[in-house]
Amino acid sequence: MTILPVIPTSPDQPDAVAIRRRPSMPPRHLADLDLAARKAAVTALGEPAFRAKQLSTHYFGRLVRDIDEMTDLPAATRARLTGDLLPTLLTPVRELACDDGATRKALWKLHDGALVESVLMGYPDRVTACVSSQAGCGMACPFCATGQQGLTRNLSVAEIVDQVVYLAGVAASGAVTGSPPRLSRVVFMGMGEPLANYPRVIEAVRRLTTPAPEGLGLSQRHITVSTVGLVPAMRRLTAEDLNVTLALSLHAPDDDLRDELVPVNQRWKVAEVLDAAFDYAARTGRRISIEYALIRDVNDQPWRADLLGKLLRNKLAHVNLIPLNPTPGSKWDASPKPVEREFVRRLRETGVSTTVRDTRGREIDGACGQLAAGELTEASAGGAAADAEVAQ
């Protein structure tokens, strides 16, 4: 780890200093590599190429993440491969369950001490994993706990994939009461801005959607990438050969308010970001999901519902209203239910399909903007977001 020069933190504290460390990426893991690269890696370690497939079948096919449980591999092979292909990326700090076991949150410590979270949500017909793409977040949305922490670093491909493989294993063990055992959906709605970690997130999506044993074999359509609206990256995503669902965190239909709620709007305005989202929908044929956290007396006025309806009318879009989950110390609160109902009614009146997201995980701080809040006092990473379920 490189230690950069000591710099004063602020003019108000001339004597204060901060040591800024360069973010440290984790060691390589097999989930960072495609099958060909895994073969090259095992051969470079003096093992036959078929070991790559063997490891992959354990990891992606059987959801075994610990090499010591791969007992058909000779002990010497395990010892040789573990550090180079299956290092521990996620160390559990705590795990919580609520909603009668249908929602489970895992808090992880990464190799450099950064904290991230993942949430597993079970429904009668499906199980969804909500994963983090960054430790912290640089987007600074004022209503989001992660946004208050700043960005620590991007997660690696394997750090993203390993969250999903872990949660898929939990689902497979039957731990999610009342749900099928197979994890079928992934939403990038945990900590971080996925499109700010573009190449790794795309690579992770490819790994998650490539059939086993190379990948996890999920359907692209069942993966949702949520963004604040980084227009160039949205356009890049449109050009990829991927059919993932795109969610856009709009939160306001007008630039004045969106400039405040989603600061990146100061760079890419509502019209531009919607244009990029509609182009994505047109190219993929997939309806975009417009995320809108309803905040009492901030963005919940009837005229804003009407304006949103006008912007989305006749478009391939669905509105997902999220009752605001207030972050500690925040001046903001969720809209009262009658206000929420009126907002929904007006949107539907314009013909825009609208649902209100359920608020999974609130009692375990697993809901949007709340993750890890109590664990962060001495950690470098930020609290995150995640009750994330996109209405279908």
Ligand code: SAH
């Ligand atoms: N950075 C991405 C993904 C992160 S969070 C994005 O912004 O889209 C997933 C969703 O949760 C986003 O729509 C985000 O705005 C929302 N969210 C964050 N904090 C929230 C809170 N306190 N209450 C309700 N929704 C919140």
